[in-house]
Amino acid sequence: MATVNGVRDQLVDAGIRVLERDGMPALSARKLAAETGTSTMAVYTHFGGMTGLIDAIASEAFTRFTHALTDIDQTDDPVADYMVMGVHYREFALANPKRYQLMFGTSAESLDRHHADLTVTGNASDRAEFAVSFEALLSVVRRMTAAGRIRDDGESAIAGRLWSIIHGAVLLEIAGFFGHVGRAVTEILAPITIDVLVGMGDERERANQSLATAVARVGDRI
Structure with missing residues (x-):
């Protein structure tokens, strides 16, 4: 017999599968019960309803997203470290587009109710x-x-500016505007990142050196 935490985890994992496979409109207590072999009541027992379950799915998504952003070596070149983080960010978004749009989208089904004005609060949620x-x-x-x-x-x-660059780029790439062969990075994201960093005070040659270092570190992940 599954434990309480086991059932919760099953429902969250099933929710993630359904979200990525079928999209947000397909998330329902009935669908998740069928996916997990439980009853629709399990969603209400463990999460109080679909809103609570969607919040739990988002929490798990943010946990995995945070791991992706922080699972990098910290070096004496913070600009290269930032660029490597950007590669991980893009990689997560492209691999999990529905989760990404749940986390940062603006539709009624997204988590916009938890978004915060970072220009006032200093944080995004x-x-x-x-x-x-x-x-x-x-x-x-x-x-x-x-x-x-x-x-x-x-x-x-500054974080808001840098986030705006990569968020906009990955949403356009998810939508197919930059193709699917890596030119989104080489022709769009990397050049605009260099331009912005130089505009904020970095030396172009030094920024390009950091970019080369970052590319060497991520290998063929671009």
């Missing part, structure tokens, strides 16, 4: 577990400013 992933970006921004690579315009403002 009013939920602590969701905010952890943004802290990974804030941390590398602090390191870039401390190293004198970019000017200090306020860590949350």
Whole structure:
């Protein structure tokens, strides 16, 4: 017999499978009961309903997303570290497009009710577990400013600018506007990232050196 936590985990895992396979509209208590061999009541018993289950799916998604952003070696080149983080960010988004849009989308089915105004709060969510992933970006921004690579315009403002670049790029790539052979990075994302970093104070030659270092570190993951 499955434990309480076992049933919860099964429902969350099934929710992730259904979300990625069939999209948000397919998420229902009936569908998840069929996926897990439980009853529809299990969703209400363990999560209070579909809203609670969707929050749990998002929490798990953010946990995996945070691991992706933080599972990098920290070196003495914070700009290269930031670029490697960007590769991991894009990789997660492209591998899990429905989860990514659940986390950061603007539709009624997304988690926009938990989004926070980072220009006021300094973070991107009013939920602590969701905010952890943004802290990974804030941390590398602090390191870039401390190293004198970019000017200090306020860590949350800088993080918001850098996030806007990669978020916009990956959404367009998910939609198919940049093809599927890697040119999104070489022709769009990498050049605009260099331009923005230089605009914020980095030397172009030094930024390009950091880019070359990052590319060498990620190998064929681009």
